[in-house]
Amino acid sequence: MSPTVRIAPSILSCDFARIGEELRRAEAAGADWHHIDVMDGHFVPNLTIGPPVVEAVAKAASIPLDVHLMIERPIDWVARYAKARPEVLTFHVEACAGLDEARATVRAVRDAGVPKVGVSLRPGTAIEALEPLLDVVDLVLVMSVEPGFGGQGVRPETLSKPRRLRQLGWRGIVEIDGGVNASTLGSCVEAGCDALVAGSALYNELDMTAAIARFRSLAAQAAQRGSHVA
Numbered sequence: 001m002s003p004t005v006r007i008a009p010s011i012l013s014c015d016f017a018r019i020g021e022e023l024r025r026a027e028a029a030g031a032d033w034h035h036i037d038v039m040d041g042h043f044v045p046n047l048t049i050g051p052p053v054v055e056a057v058a059k060a061a062s063i064p065l066d067v068h069l070m071i072e073r074p075i076d077w078v079a080r081y082a083k084a085r086p087e088v089l090t091f092h093v094e095a096c097a098g099l100d101e102a103r104a105t106v107r108a109v110r111d112a113g114v115p116k117v118g119v120s121l122r123p124g125t126a127i128e129a130l131e132p133l134l135d136v137v138d139l140v141l142v143m144s145v146e147p148g149f150g151g152q153g154v155r156p157e158t159l160s161k162p163r164r165l166r167q168l169g170w171r172g173i174v175e176i177d178g179g180v181n182a183s184t185l186g187s188c189v190e191a192g193c194d195a196l197v198a199g200s201a202l203y204n205e206l207d208m209t210a211a212i213a214r215f216r217s218l219a220a221q222a223a224q225r226g227s228h229v230a
């Protein structure tokens with residue numbers, strides 16, 4: 001568990017016509033990671049960006065990339081997305097044809113030299129589905145909304161997952177994605193999350209610097225209330 005909470009604005013809510021400026025806006029505002037949502041129109045009912053754009057974002061960025069693959073059979077794509085040298089490459093356990101393929105995907109991400117391997121799960125997938133992977137991943141990305149679109153509200157029942165991970169004694173990074181804003185982030189951090197993805201709540205703010213500062217102060221207060229956070 002990290003002593004400080006990482007904040008990852010999701011470029012899904014940025015102005016894609018001005019992506020370089022938007023990346024710099026998030027960096028100047030104090031973001032830790034750029035969260036990059038890759039969707040294939042099959043695993044989720046939306047289509048976003050592919051490898052060339054992720055590589056272009058990587059060239060323009062001066063903070064690490066946190067790439068969230070919402071695509072079928074991620075193992076087939078790991079090498080392509082690893083070319084952008086992300087800090088984190090996360091895939092969905094449901095997108096793999098079984099646990100053996102999920103384990104092979106983790107190995108492929110490591111073999112590609114990506115520093116942190118993440119695994120994610122939809123709101124309807126139980127944490128038990130990825131328990132066998134906890135020893136081999138660095139990050140669990142808990143989806144607090146059905147993946148595919150920004151601007152939805154946190155499903156409160158999904159917060160049982162970070163709680164469960166911390167009860168199990170898991171000390172990796174627990175990231176939460178979907179509906180995170182100044183009103184909801186406290187309960188996420190109290191539940192054990194130490195990385196926060198936010199699209200609309202950060203990119204839609206005129207003053208992202210103030211918004212991130214507010215996130216940090218609310219997260220620090222919540223971390224003190226949450227017994228599991230150092």
Ligand code: DX5
Binds near residue numbers: 035068151197
């Ligand atoms: C949703 C994406 C999220 C999305 C979050 O499927 O994975 O990263 O950008 O957007 P907000 O913060 O607006 O819910």
Ligand code: ZN
Binds near residue numbers: 035068177
């Ligand atoms: Zn995401």
